[in-house]
Ligand SMILES: Cc1ncc(C[n+]2csc(CCOP(=O)(O)OP(=O)(O)O)c2C)c(N)n1
């Protein structure tokens with residue numbers, strides 16, 4: 001099953017290496033990993049999407065906790081979430097199909113960010129359903145290149161995943 | 168202003184380190200220069216692997232952090248086996264490696280090796296120090312991390328310029344490690360559940376592991392055992408946490424454990440595991456491990472709980488603290504009569520045994536070493552049959568007495584570990600129970616033992632084989648002894664003499680006692696070369712893939 005983990009880490013050299021090495025060494029299945037700075041200086045937030053049953057997930061979380069630079073891990077899978085991923089798609093678009101593609105882009109409220117003589121580059125942001133949806137419709141035209149950022153997620157409402165310094 | 172090298176040594180002094188083990192080279196020249204007139208004792212080994220195992224043996228024998236130093240590149244990579252060894256057995260170790268100067272990092276410079284990368288999966292934590300200003304903090308953090316919670320090796324990679332550069336930066340008063348907070352005290356509700364389960368059980372067993380020794384919980388274990396009269400099995404790492412002669416101690420569990428211990432775990436209705444991690448050498452086929460038991464697992468490392476076996480009552484905490492809390496929740500219990508008799512019956516029917524004749528058998532040698540040292544000696548072992556005979560026939564009386572490579576099974580560990588143990592415990596007798604194969608993996612350390620007058624005794628159970636591998640070939644590969652015959656072994660007596668110390672050859676049973684006495688009387692390292700029965704096997708044995716209940720008792724069956 002797919003789980004979304006919000007992981008707060010100290011922004012120290014090698015911390016991402018430690019996490020990815022842990023996943024490969026113990027054979028955990030990772031779908032995506034996205035990292036970036038947070039509201040707090042020195043703290044990086046990593047959104048990990050893993051595909052594991054709940055027993056293995058428990059091990060994943062415990063093993064992550066053993067890393068000295070990992071501060072906090074929240075499994076937010078079952079929280080109400082705002083999920084986003086950004087995706088750039090270079091699609092084969094000769095003049096004959098260009099307008100069809102532009103229609104698809106409009107339906108998904110995506111953006112055309114570059115055009116070549118035979119290609120369009122589309123930028124789309126959204127949750128997994130939306131990305132899968134547009135990719136499915138574009139595939140028949142020929143996707144020449146695809147790059148995705150990996151999923152990020154934030155819990156809706158007042159609940160936060162934050163590092164609160166203890167005394 | 169202090170240089171990086173001075174900061175390292177000051178930090179060591181601050182945390183009470185008086186002995187370090189190491190080997191110099193280009194990238195640690197500044198550090199060695201500072202050591203030159205420092206009161207910290209530096210023991211120069213003859214190989215970096217010797218240094219790291221010695222630091223490990225020192226740590227296990229004393230409970231303090233073991234420290235080793237090596238240069239960059241080949242010096243650092245020579246530490247790798249020893250670091251992995253310490254990691255597997257949760258040994259507090261600080262490895263300091265030299266590194267090429269920061270401006271050369273990443274250029275494949277002379278003797279550059281990415282040692283933090285290489286050791287990533289075998290260290291508890293590691294640092295590559297890029298600025299001397301960070302060094303005071305890193306030194307204290309490293310010590311703290313190595314020695315607290317579940318201990319383990321920490322590596323500090325120290326570029327040459329960082330050793331030379333100076334800073335005003337001082338040691339921090341307080342460490343700031345927001346992601347590192349070991350949990351020492353068990354959850355009261357879980358402890359209550361465990362107490363209830365123990366009170367109700369009809370066939371309880373305690374399985375005590377190395378964590379009990381690390382935590383210093385032997386007193387608590389003894390009190391608990393006597394309060395509720397539960398039989399105890401110990402893992403290899405747990406030998407000695409309950410005295411070997413205690414009536415409720417069934418001995419070692421697992422592949423070469425006693426029949427009684429293996430049957431007891433297979434039949435029990437409650438298993439209290441404390442400071443043990445259910446290694447496959449302990450559990451045998453996991454699907455048949457303690458099949459009838461409710462399992463309580465006490466461990467300071469939450470990740471060990473539920474990793475290999477399903478656990479009914481998990482308790483995360485330090486063994487000492489949790490056992491004490493458990494005792495406080497329990498009333499004295501009577502012996503469970505039937506269970507007690509059942510266990511006793513197994514013990515009497517299937518004791519550890521070997522053929523009693525006039526041949527020189529390795530088990531006899533171990534028993535004699537135990538007897539002639541009043542069971543008090545610190546024993547280190549190599550790996551193979553020698554290790555298992557030491558575990559079976561040397562009755563440990565206290566924790567930290569048997570020092571052995573459990574998790575990694577590193578041949579060549581025992582002798583340097585004995586040197587480290589002797590350096591840390593100068594008033595104790597230290598014996599390395601060795602195999603003729605293993606001892607040759609770090610034999611160069613004889614020079615270290617002689618040089619520093621560390622009177623370690625090496626008892627080689629010389630069977631002319633890589634015995635444990637030969638045993639498997641005999642039992643499971645149709646006696647095809649592929650590359651396990653040790654042709655070309657040296658004359659170990661002459662070897663000892665070549666290093667300027669004593670060697671004694673023992674060919675018969677009668678010579679054993681006088682030889683051990685002579686070794687004990689000699690003020691210096693001694694090699695005892697026991698020419699034992701070449702094809703003796705280690706029994707009992709749980710064959711690979713079998714359950715503990717399928718333990719084979721041996722040739723006399
Ligand atoms: C470094 C290392 N290499 C190989 C092995 C595999 N191995 C385990 S036991 C053993 C034989 C050990 O022979 P010896 O030291 O003579 O001990 P014996 O079993 O004969 O008592 C070997 C090769 C190991 N454990 N460690």
Ligand SMILES: [Mg+2]
Pocket residue numbers: 602603604628629630631632633634
């Ligand atoms: Mg041998």
